[in-house]
Amino acid sequence: MKTDYFKQKLEEDKRVLEHEMGTVGRPNSAVPDDWEVAPSEIGMEADLADQADVVMNREGNAAILADLEARYDAVLNALRRIEKGAYGICEVCGEAIEEKRLEADPAATTCIKDL
Numbered sequence: 001m002k003t004d005y006f007k008q009k010l011e012e013d014k015r016v017l018e019h020e021m022g023t024v025g026r027p028n029s030a031v032p033d034d035w036e037v038a039p040s041e042i043g044m045e046a047d048l049a050d051q052a053d054v055v056m057n058r059e060g061n062a063a064i065l066a067d068l069e070a071r072y073d074a075v076l077n078a079l080r081r082i083e084k085g086a087y088g089i090c091e092v093c094g095e096a097i098e099e100k101r102l103e104a105d106p107a108a109t110t111c112i113k114d115l
């Protein structure tokens with residue numbers, strides 16, 4: 001198992017995801033490793049149409065952030081499994097996960113037949 005190689009890929013993914021989350025949200029100061037949508041300037045807009053735009057934008061950002069956060073959690077979990085020496089083991093059958101599957105998704109938790 002090329003654990004160091006996959007660890008590098010995971011750490012690269014983590015940096016990219018943190019950067020992407022930073023464009024739509026900010027770290028939640030109350031919960032470690034949790035992110036929240038950046039506050040918008042609702043109420044400051046001149047008219048209702050602009051306020052509607054802000055709400056739409058905020059909802060869009062929340063959806064984007066939820067997706068990024070799910071991927072981020074998976075990456076953090078994979079890094080934790082590396083630390084515990086349990087990386088690359090299928091959660092369903094306990095067999096080693098195929099390297100080509102980890103190549104496609106280093107945060108994968110199941111082998112190809114247990115997808």
Ligand SMILES: [Zn+2]
Pocket residue numbers: 090091092093094095110111112113114
């Ligand atoms: Zn399996």
